[in-house]
Amino acid sequence: MEVISLKKPSIVLLGAGYGGMITATRLSKQLGHNEANITLVNKHDYHYQTTWLHEPAAGTLSPERTRMEIKSVLDLNKIKFVKDSVVEIKTDVKKVILENGELDYDYLVVGLGSEAETFGVPGVHEHAFSKWTVNGAREVKEHIEYQFARYNNMTEKRDELLTLIVAGAGFTGIEFIGELSERVPELCKHYDIPREKVKMYVIEAAPTALPGFDPELVEYAMNLLEARGVEFKINCPIKEVTETGVTLASGDEIKAETVVWATGVRGSSVIEKSGFEAMRGRIKVEPDLRAPGHDDVFIIGDCALLINEEINRPYPPTAQIAMQMAETCAENIKLLMKGGSSLKTFKPDIKGTVASLGGKEAIGVVGTRKLFGAQANFIKKMIDNRYLFLLGGPGLVLKKGKNPL
Amino acid sequence: MEVISLKKPSIVLLGAGYGGMITATRLSKQLGHNEANITLVNKHDYHYQTTWLHEPAAGTLSPERTRMEIKSVLDLNKIKFVKDSVVEIKTDVKKVILENGELDYDYLVVGLGSEAETFGVPGVHEHAFSKWTVNGAREVKEHIEYQFARYNNMTEKRDELLTLIVAGAGFTGIEFIGELSERVPELCKHYDIPREKVKMYVIEAAPTALPGFDPELVEYAMNLLEARGVEFKINCPIKEVTETGVTLASGDEIKAETVVWATGVRGSSVIEKSGFEAMRGRIKVEPDLRAPGHDDVFIIGDCALLINEEINRPYPPTAQIAMQMAETCAENIKLLMKGGSSLKTFKPDIKGTVASLGGKEAIGVVGTRKLFGAQANFIKKMIDNRYLFLLGGPGLVLKKGKNPL
Incomplete structure (x- = not known):
């Protein structure tokens, strides 16, 4: 009788931001129970909406509305959650060093988000x-x-x-x-x-x-x-x-x-500490979102640098792009696991950008249309709610969503 | 034809605390429109409940609930309100020096309240x-x-x-x-x-x-x-x-x-600055609440020192006593104005003392009865509401009162 060793691959996701959370939900839906061990590492046991934080910071929204417990959104039977801080990634031995431990990976997704960019201004x-x-x-x-x-x-x-x-x-x-x-x-x-x-x-x-x-x-x-x-x-x-x-x-x-x-952000300092070649904490990723030279490491969200060929400048690091990257990343991991070598190329699909201005005011562009005031405000809240829907379905929209009217 | 000069006496009230407010309401009820000019001086255009302040300080009650605009409680057709700070009382020329002006008085009521007592502890x-x-x-x-x-x-x-x-x-x-x-x-x-x-x-x-x-x-x-x-x-x-x-x-x-x-209070520093003989900012008042040697100056509330003969110690400076002093003071001013020389003697009537302990908890003594817990809490809230009733009638209780249940 032959014994076949069936070691399940370990997928480790670093960071429970927009990118990490969407990757986690997609992987847990696409992969069967026995196909992989998925582990999500995050500093807090909650996920929060970075793009909403100007509201609690100004005191116009409870901070509770901007966050949710990770266990309330993810199926922790399918995904193991580790509450810890990432110290360093050791790609040579395929390990992640945490403050209180370490993890081995077969596939790694880095969604560690951003830090404030000071541009060297002291103080x-x-x-x-x-x-x-x-x-x-x-x-x-x-x-x-x-x-x-x-x-x-x-x-x-x-x-x-x-x-x-x-x-x-x-x-x-x-x-x-x-x-x-x-x-x-x-x-x-x-x-x-x-x-x-x-x-x-x-x-x-x-x-x-x-x-x-x-x-x-x-x-x-x-x-x-x-x-x-x-x-x-x-x-x-x-x-x-x-x-x-x-x-x-x-x-x-x-x-x-x-x-x-609020002069902008740079990628996580973990990126540079781990020896990746990076510009201001951001790695210029391959078209399939992998880090150059690392076939098992995907970089998504604010740590990924992606050039917009049309204007030869990087895309701004937005939640919209992080979420789209997460979808592609999840698909590509699945392809890799099935032994595929031809992965999907990431192409952002910018649906629009809306900035809120407080109260019932906002401005933005959706498609080629400029929006002002109450109309833009409505769209902004729909965008916020759409994210909740993608992450946790209608239940999460009802619980944390915003009334667009 | 004989011309009779009818100069109305000026009654000046300093401070819109418990004492000043009750004196003001009593005087405006007891005196006809043409009997006196009544002026109330206060630093703010609102009156507040010192005894409730532990609640907004701890964040369990809105500060708005502890205060009311003076014009919402007093009839400003009958009482002139001056928003200013008292600097000094010049009894020799019967004047009150304010930060932005001065006032002459025929009768003065000092209800300037208290300041923190540091007992000389530095810092x-x-x-x-x-x-x-x-x-x-x-x-x-x-x-x-x-x-x-x-x-x-x-x-x-x-x-x-x-x-x-x-x-x-x-x-x-x-x-x-x-x-x-x-x-x-x-x-x-x-x-x-x-x-x-x-x-x-x-x-x-x-x-x-x-x-x-x-x-x-x-x-x-x-x-x-x-x-x-x-x-x-x-x-x-x-x-x-x-x-x-x-x-x-x-x-x-x-x-x-x-x-x-919170180690206790002393009287207003204006008392000592004005040359009154005082102990820690408090004047040992005559039985009719006048300052010794000053037949036209009444001292009420925390600036008045009153000895409890039974134990030969001063009564504690409480809202309860300040309010009772105010009633006697208003009556005595009326008697003085009518040319009377025999004024009413003040005698406190201590109905009880209840201290709240947060939530539904309190302790206290009412009459000879000791009270604990929810019962004491009920009484405490009734006391708070009774003050509002005395000051502004049922309307004020409805607006600012506390639900005792």
Whole structure:
């Protein structure tokens, strides 16, 4: 009698962001119980919606609404979940080193997400809020409310307590100031602060806000935000973030107790620590999403650098692309497991981009159509709900979804 | 034809606390439109319930519920309201100096309330929260929430962010820790903090908590609070409040980011600045509540020192006594105006004392009866509602009252 050893391949997924979660759901649907051991590693036992975090950070949505327990979305009979932090990937021995252990893999999916890009400006990590996470959003919110609460208790009122600086007029910075400017009148009322005492600045080094957006939409957004009291400083690099505010390249200082850093992201620092060739933490992936030279390692989401051939520039790291990458990645792993050598090429299908501006306001492009105001806001909420649907079906939409009306 | 000059007397009321507000309502009811000019001076255009502030400070009640606009309670056709701060009383020229003006008076009622008593401990004003005001309560609440929000963002977790010290185990300290200990589990849940990381201390220099309370009630309160995780340090004076916590007389240090000072109060500093003979900002008043040697100046509330002859010690400064003083004061002013020389003697009628312990818990004495738990909690809320009724009738109870069930 012949004994055949049937070792199931180990698929390890790093990170439970948009990419990791969609890969996990797809794999657990496509693979039978006995085809593979799938393990998902994540720092927290919850998944959260990075693209919604500007809302709890500004205090307009409960942070609970932006996250869900991993076990409530994934079938943990099919996927093993390990709560731990990734320290390093050792591709030579096909191991992942965790803070409290290690894992062997046959196939690895790296969806470790992003970190704040400081562009070398000193003081960002020490004096600015730069963590676009559930913990980070809660801290920004509570910090701002604490400054408002302190103000009236001072014998000599320090107006910088009520000065709020957002560094970066890109997507994240604009969405955050949109929410915050919408909430400021309410904060003023609650803490007995005269409205004119609150100063809001958006400071951007580039020559325009929302680079890449249609100029008409950019103007709409800026007009709207200015009407709510936001002051834009465009073409105005920040030299340093200090304990008391920011110093501009011009030498001027703006005093502020709250500086929120939103100038863009880079990939995970684990990427560089693990010896991959990378640009700002992002690996330029093969058309099938594998890391060059590593046939068993897929890179998805913010850690993947993908060139848009049409304009010869990288695609921006968005949730939309991360989710589409996850679909292709799951299919390609299945193909590899079946011994296939011809994998699917990833091609993003950009359906549109909508930025919320707080309240019932938003701007965006869907297809070739420009959207403003309530219409754009409606579409934005539909996009958010669509993601919940893809991840967890109608039940999750009902539980965490947003009313688009 | 004879011309008779009818100058109406000016009655000036300083402070819109329990005493000032009740005096104002009584005078406006008892005096006809043309009998006197009544002016109420207060720092804010709202009146607030000092005895409720432990609730918004702990975050269990909206600060809005503890205050009301003065114009919503008083008839400003009958009483002139001046929003200003009192700097000094010049009894020799019968003037009150305000920050932005001055007022002449024929009769003066001083109800300026209290300030924190530090007993000379250094660092209290710099490093502890000691303002038992609406602004102060909001600051304590937001400070605590901010520390909870910061905790999980630290690479090296600093447990002192989650250490909460209440200095003083008297009425205020116990009511505050009661509310806070009730809320801590909820805070832990919201900010993903393990419950055991939160430390709560009540530090008291005297040999007992709640001095003056029945020992059986004190034990009930301490057992209850200890079960919620509060650690008592009785007979344990604080030597100094520092930037990092408190230093005890023993030399030990407890590190804490939050120190709330609740060791009792003294009268307003305006009293001493104005040259009245006073003990810790309190004037030992005549039986008719006038300041000795000043026939036209009444002192009520926390600025009045009144000896309980039975035990030869001062009555504690409570809302109950302030309100009763206000009734007598209003009557005596009316008597004086009518040319009377024999004024009413003030005699407090202590109906009972109930301390809330958070949630549905309280302790107290009403008449000779000791009350615990839900029963005491019921009575406490009835007391709170009764005050609203006295001040503004059933409408105010409906608007700001507490559900006793």
